[in-house]
Amino acid sequence: MFEQFREWETNRHEYAQEWKERTGGKVMGYFCTYVPEEILHAANVLPVRILGSHEPQNVTEPHIFGMFCPFCRDCLAQGLKGRYDYLDGIMIAQSCLHIRQAFTSWEKHRPREFSYYLCMPHHVQSPRALPYLTGELVQFKEAVEEWTGNTITDEGLDHAIEIYNDNRRLLRSIYDLRQDEHPPLTGEEAMEMVISCQMTDKEEHSGEMAKVLDALPTRGNGRDPGVRLMIIGSEDDDIEFINMVETSGATIVVDEHCTGTRYFWNEVEPRDDRLEAIAARYIDRVPCPTKDWEDRSRIPHILELAKKWDVAGAIVMQQKFCDPHELDTVAIRKALDEAGIKTLFLEFDVTVPIGQFKVRVEAFLEMLSDEDLFD
């Protein structure tokens, strides 16, 4: 049922190249989830999210600091190794310094036909953020029009917004099914589904999700869900890790990752000014920790997810050396602990030490369950 998502996720490069041949459109590789993809879609550009490959590599050392996160190095390695050479453009919307370094180094060493740095404001809680970003999007739209030769119309933006919102709604609907006592899909399947939507044509992806959504309510996957867990943190497309957790007596029923719920949780609400409507979506969305201040708005959101999806525990992960996440981790763990939800904290690298993590995960699960070991 989820094979298509896995296939897309595994063969992401082949997919993008075929899409290009099929449609004659341009492909834009982007870093981080603050890129307003709706605008690209309206210009017949396919946005694909640049992710790593989880293989050890030795090509980024001269270009990026060793104490920058492994994810940004893994992403840059993909560029330097030429795996994304089919990209017509690359862009980033400001999130953190580490990934920006990957972007600028890529720009320098693997220049594309088009490259764009979108000045996404950090202080999204300021009332000035919306007019500022709207202004940035006006410039961005013009740049994309000039590059592609396509005019971006209000109709085109409305259509793109609808397609993106539809994809977000389908993801939410499937995530909702995971609230069930016996979730009809695993965390691994959910991860493949949500990751693949970030590298494929949204309409095609939504079509596949609609089929899955029809079939899921009657799917008996026959698995004992075990301990219900949530996973929280930065970028995470580590399917091997999720699989290890879910074969140790647990099911991940919901996530709070930028490759997961943070990517799709919020929709674009209609406004007369389409660019302002899009800007508002990115300003008001569940934020990345680089932008979540002065209030830590993620915490009430995380607690709500934990409650609705009825989790017994949470794995809080982050990419090694990720300062923004590290700064929030303490507060997040404290809030969860006070809500009676135990947490396990793990630092991820390009490859994860499965054996060492397995001991921690199993001990965590024993801590949450195994009352039968005691009188």
Place this chain on the structure above:
Amino acid sequence: MAEFWRWKEYRWHDESKDWRDGELITAGVDVGSVSSQAVIVVDNELYAFSSMRTGSDSPESARNAMEWALEGTGMTLDDIGFVVGTGYGRVNVPFADKAITEIACHARGANYMYGPEVRTVLDMGGQDCKVIRCDERGKVSSFLMNDKCAAGTGRGMEVFADLLGLPIEEVGELSFQVDEEPPPVSNTCVVFAKSEATALLREGWPKTKVLASYCSAMAHRVVTLLEQLGVEEKFAITGGIGKNIGVVKRLEKEIGVEAMPAEIDTQIAGGLGGALFAQRLLKKKLAAA
């Protein structure tokens, strides 16, 4: 060439008891990265154990430890009602009925060894180090493990014993034979610490001073881990390094808390915890039958 790292492998059983009088006979086999223990418990009482070096083959190490623990008792594997495997090789114990992590087992073992008032357990093992908080039943409430490096662990101490040519079982005592406490060597990596120590020896430092420097580095490293989770009394130490007073005394001083005195070999805590869990599981199994 003498192997200074080599610690004593041994076995023990309670000769004052006849296991045949017991009802529930269970075992815990802890196959760690450096050492393996098989512990036999009869009616919730420690009856026998063995402690030996882990070989390259985990199933073989488990079998060897078990056979040695049984030696001279007249008991065979068939007399044991339930076996729990634990440690790094917990899934490679061929005769185990269940695998439980060493984190849960050390907390349970410490609860037996030191009593129900233990709240913080520090397990200093062969290649990793764990801080465990637990309740009055010995159930884990939170834990923290060190990361990838072997500094602050048993294997690191073995490397130093060999480098200095001092028997591993004496290094703790010897580390106090200094006029004043030297500054610690690097504690991020055993390999770095070793090269630093080599340089100090070349500078003319006596061996005991280098040892003091390493013990204090190791204690400090463990203390940073302890402080992350917080030390709630009472505090106890398990694992092989628990027997090295050079490290134990220094870390007690640094945290300002004394560890509870050990009456049972701290190295068997994991296997013992496993055997005690096995008691509970056997009882449940018999009740269900």
